[in-house]
Amino acid sequence: MGEIILKNINKTFGNTKVLEDLNLKINDGEFAVLVGASGCGKTTLLRIIAGIGPATSGELFIDGEEVSDLAPGKRNIAMVFQNYAIYPNMTVKGNIEFGLKNNHVPKAERERLIAEVAESVGLTEYLKRKPNALSGGQRQRVALARAMVKNPKVFLMDEPLSNLDAKLRVAMRSELIELHNKLKTTFVYVTHDQVEAMSMADTIILMNKGVIQQQASPEVIYDDPNNVFTAQFIGTPSMNILPLKNGSFVGYRPEKVGLTPEETEAFYKVRGRIITREMLGSETLYKVQIISGEHQNETVMVKSLDSGFQEGQDAWVQVALKHLYFFDGKEQRIREADRAEDYGACVRCLKGEEA
């Protein structure tokens, strides 16, 4: 089916190395989301898979077959572009039909496929329209229909929702998840929006500066990040990261902090003063300045169900040990399971037992 394997992929633009020795495996039928800030190489990677921006070196396998030298049209993939890339000179039907015609699908078969796919995305009554007479959401559907009608092994999507308004984006998000469940085809989806990534992906592939930081399910990537970058990229607001005296870092998520007027028995606790308060509805977001201990004057974000704290008020910021993350000087995660000694050192350092 649609398993994708990339081996030792390099990509350079002039003298700039965008991807270096990248290895990646995307399982068949998986909804994989490539996420990262602009310029991290995620679109470059997608274009390599599509064949429209070939790698400088390396191998690409789709479904076990080496396809690096295969023309984009012969890879049995479909791509949805950010700006939809609908052919403006053709009708909706013409757009959907174009790929089929190129692949010499007989006319009767074409008609049947078009009717079927138009029905499934709700475009039947618009088939004779030109794209300029369609709304943004409808154009998006045309782009999807054009991809679906080819029945590809792999769907590639390059920020397909970023041109839609917020409401439509959320609606289309769940439609895409439904579509994936229905088709059971491999989806590779590029976005810079971590919320989109978290909500849609089976697997998130988080990239930074051309390097894959972590590839894991949304749960794992949120609960068990590999490094500071991942920890801070996923989650809003991002994880609080504070330096320790031994050169490592401690981190905790704003939503895992207990904010209380009184001191409790938590492992990590510091005094803080509320600087700003943002009421989000069910939760309240506080910016807190630490006023005691080693991290004095640092600010941290706290997300709390308790909306009762006011600006200027003092409170205790408290986190349980299981919600603390430690990272070494290279910003890599120190897990208790595989680096027990370093982990212990960090814990002691935080407790002030050891400098």
Next chain:
Amino acid sequence: MARLTRKQKRAVKRAAGNTVNLIFKLFVSVLFLFPFYWMVTTSFKPYLETLKFPPTLWPQDFTFEGYVHVFQELDILSYIKNTLIVTGTVIVIQFFVNVPAAYAFAKWKFKGQGLMWGIVMTGFMIPGQLTFMTVYFMFADWGILKTLWPQIIPTCASAFSIFLLRQNFKQIPEELVESAKLDGSSEWKILWRLMVPMSKATMVTTILFSFINHWNAYFWPLVMTRDEDLKPITLAIERLKNLEQGLNYTDIMAGNVILVLPLVILFLLASKKIIQAMAYRGMK
């Protein structure tokens, strides 16, 4: 006297501005239209009236004799035929040369692209008057001087059209080309099924410019043809000057009206497309 309110002052200012604007536009229009008007009215005046001083602005004796003379004294249809063959052939060949060239310059990256583009643009700037001698000798060597080809071959590619089309193709988003490639299209298909239909306005404009250039061609056919049966209509109109003693303005102007009439009609039909092609179009 009652003082004007600020609102009234603004209205007066605006009206004055509009009037100046209108007068200027009228002036420029008259400046451009008058020669044309003069040509048309003179073609309907009797010979003697064209010599009158002060000249008459409108024919006092309306006559068609100029047109009758043109058709009687010249085998005008044969000249028109030559012009049509040359113009038509050039337009067809140019289409198949200019469009792929412009596409390659706009969407491909290849070695020596900058240099080649430079050469094309230089070709754009060199006037025919500089090259006609060598080209003439070359055609003489090839033995094709007694055909219409010397009027056709040198203009098989048009740097101006390539330039215009390239700019237009460059405005078409790269994703459309990529999407078509993913749809299994060959470059050839992308060019003819997507690029060309999406650039209709520019296509029409380049064809129209080519048409005008070749319909009006004077210098090049003048040096490239000796035989009467190869000459285009422009040279025939020129001959009207020498047919009778003195200049018969009625005949000359009638000939010129016949010459420019197709161009005027074409321009009126295509003016919308021309304006479209020249204006920058953002594509969504």
